[in-house]
Amino acid sequence: MKDTEYLKVKGTKVLANEWGTLTQFKVDYRRKDGRWQEQIREAYDRGHGVACLLHDPETDCVLLTRQFRLPVWLSGSDPFLIEAPAGLLEGAQPEERMRLELIEETGFEVSELNHLFDAYMSPGSVTEYLAFFTGTYHLKNKVAVGGGAEDEGEDIEVVHVPLRDALGMMRSGEIRDAKTIILLQELALRQFSVSKD
Numbered sequence: 001m002k003d004t005e006y007l008k009v010k011g012t013k014v015l016a017n018e019w020g021t022l023t024q025f026k027v028d029y030r031r032k033d034g035r036w037q038e039q040i041r042e043a044y045d046r047g048h049g050v051a052c053l054l055h056d057p058e059t060d061c062v063l064l065t066r067q068f069r070l071p072v073w074l075s076g077s078d079p080f081l082i083e084a085p086a087g088l089l090e091g092a093q094p095e096e097r098m099r100l101e102l103i104e105e106t107g108f109e110v111s112e113l114n115h116l117f118d119a120y121m122s123p124g125s126v127t128e129y130l131a132f133f134t135g136t137y138h139l140k141n142k143v144a145v146g147g148g149a150e151d152e153g154e155d156i157e158v159v160h161v162p163l164r165d166a167l168g169m170m171r172s173g174e175i176r177d178a179k180t181i182i183l184l185q186e187l188a189l190r191q192f193s194v195s196k197d
């Protein structure tokens with residue numbers, strides 16, 4: 001954390017250091033007009049992550065998961081969130097991590113994954129970015145039971161949803177996870193551009 005021409009870190013205070021680290025920063029930030037302003041900001045660091053949407057070209061289904069999310073429950077929405085398979089990097093390379101996560105959460109093993117882009121999901125408070133992937137799957141690619149690691153508290157239901165239905169669920173609010181919406185839109189855009197060619 002080196003000072004720059006636009007930021008001087010004057011102090012840090014670790015507020016929580018358990019599964020992730022929540023740190024409070026006291027900084028001087030140089031505004032566009034050149035004036036320095038003191039700011040207090042908190043940042044939550046729990047590493048970076050990966051997410052992937054698999055599509056079956058034969059059935060036109062996407063492979064999604066449903067699992068309980070405590071923060072969603074706290075905010076008052078249906079806490080059984082429908083999401084694209086995802087996980088934290090935990091020191092691994094993104095593609096390698098994604099393959100393992102797909103097997104662990106869904107039981108499906110894929111041969112090829114396409115890396116799309118990396119994106120910050122909550123840049124005002126969380127240091128994490130996600131590496132986004134897409135790929136294809138077929139029912140015969142199932143190699144494990146899936147469901148997640150029970151000893152880590154994971155209790156994941158796997159759902160195969162027709163792409164058209166998933167896009168409808170996104171608009172109705174039944175799918176309200178940002179990484180999943182980004183990936184569904186990517187797939188829809190791709191199909192739209194293919195159908196235009």
Ligand SMILES: Nc1nc2c(ncn2[C@@H]2O[C@H](COP(=O)(O)OP(=O)(O)O[C@H]3O[C@H](CO)[C@@H](O)[C@H](O)[C@@H]3O)[C@@H](O)[C@H]2O)c(=O)[nH]1
Pocket residue numbers: 019048049050051086087088128130152153154177179
């Ligand atoms: N102690 C503790 N453990 C946690 C906590 N949150 C998660 N864990 C443990 O860490 C595991 C993380 O599982 P992953 O599959 O690697 O991550 P994820 O929770 O699915 O996270 C993915 O989705 C998030 C939400 O969209 C993303 O933010 C994240 O980057 C990743 O893509 C969980 O099963 C659980 O055991 C927490 O707050 N405290």
Ligand SMILES: [Mg+2]
Pocket residue numbers: 085086087088105
């Ligand atoms: Mg996960």
